[in-house]
Amino acid sequence: MRLRRADCFDPKGERFGIPTFPWRCAPDGYATRRQLRAAGLRPGGQQVAAQCLRPRRRRDPLTAYLYRIDRAKPVRPMTPARRAALERANAARRQCPGCGRDAGYVIPASLGTCVPCAYPEGTSDGIAA
Incomplete structure (x- = not known):
């Protein structure tokens, strides 16, 4: 799938089925798994809420799946x-x-x-x- 940066902006999710934003342009309230973990949170069973795409030459685009921060749960403590x-x-x-x-x-x-x-x-x- 050949994408341009402009193709990656689909906040209503009409093209990809979920809201899609260009790389590093996600709105506030969304975070990747790593960002959630750094904040002491985990997705907590929620589905992917949005994605960020970065077009690449000759290969499929890079995809970062985003989760809602307000639905995230705290990381379970180490027992x-x-x-x-x-x-x-x-x-x-x-x-x-x-x-x-x-x-x-x-x-x-x-x-x-x-x-x-x-x-x-x-x-x-x-x-x-």
Whole structure:
């Protein structure tokens, strides 16, 4: 879909089905998920209320979905059980499946193991030790 900036202004939602505004031109009262989160809010089950579009050459336009701030709910507080579950999940991401040690960092998905297991010393794979 080839758009111009003028095509992205549809405040009544006749063309796209929901109100549409050019990039960075949303009216007050709307926010993206990230903006809501920065304000300590969450969408709270509401549907997308509007969108911002930015035309791009040779590709589909960038879309930012907007939610109503007045319908947003506060972020749920972190409970001790959720904190413990998050700590366990992060610890599992640091544990090497090859040697079983805590690597001290999140294991890269591209390697699948810690760096010493992925590149053991003495191999001639072209990487300097």
